[in-house]
Amino acid sequence: MSVSPSAPPSASPSASSARSAPTQADLFDFVRRTAADSELIASLPLDPEGRTWVRLEGPGGSEAWLIGWPPGTGTGWHDHADSVGAFLTAAGELKENALAVRLPTDGWKTLELTDSVDRERRLPAGQGRSFGRHHVHEVLNESSDRHAISVHAYYPPLPQIRRYSRSGPILRLEQVERPEDWQ
Ligand SMILES: [Fe+2]
Secondary structure (H helix, E strand, C coil): CCCCCCCCCCCCCCCCCCCCCCCHHHHHHHHHHHHCCHHHHHCCCCECCECEEEEEECHHHCEEEEEEECCCCECCEECCCCCEEEEEEEECEEEEEEECCCCCCCCCCEEECCCCCEEEEEEECCCEEEECCCCCEEEECCCCCCCEEEEEEEECCCCCEEEEEEECCEEEEEEEECHHHHC
16 A cells, blocks of 8 residues: 555545545545544434435545444445445444455355454444455444444445355355446
């Protein structure tokens, strides 16, 4: 990971002037600053029945989202193809389950994961992470009574994500979603 000193990210979702591709560090800085904007965080509509989203303008042409997570919701296992990204909890607490292994991108339907590839981290408000290409994870709000809110940024904007199911060590590719599927 390299930091580009010539392209400082902006704290404002409406101002984007980076000239080079944003790095993981740029994206992380953006989500950290955005999560600290209490007015923006409070503006997200929350729905007890399901997740809510507001699209933001990320730095340098990146794709960014403000996401609300009711208690007990999660993403399921997925990757972000060739995009790098960052996310950070602004309110409540999220948990990330991730794989510490680089998976082959294509040509397989099921994989048996070895022991010791699972990583788990709890992300209370103010905590987040960045990730590289082909990162595979699921994000959950395990609270029984509290919404979580988080800020996410991806670059390049997500061309596709792959969804997986997980049964013990077996990871199975279920679906490839493209942007038109998310509308
Ligand atoms: Fe993700």
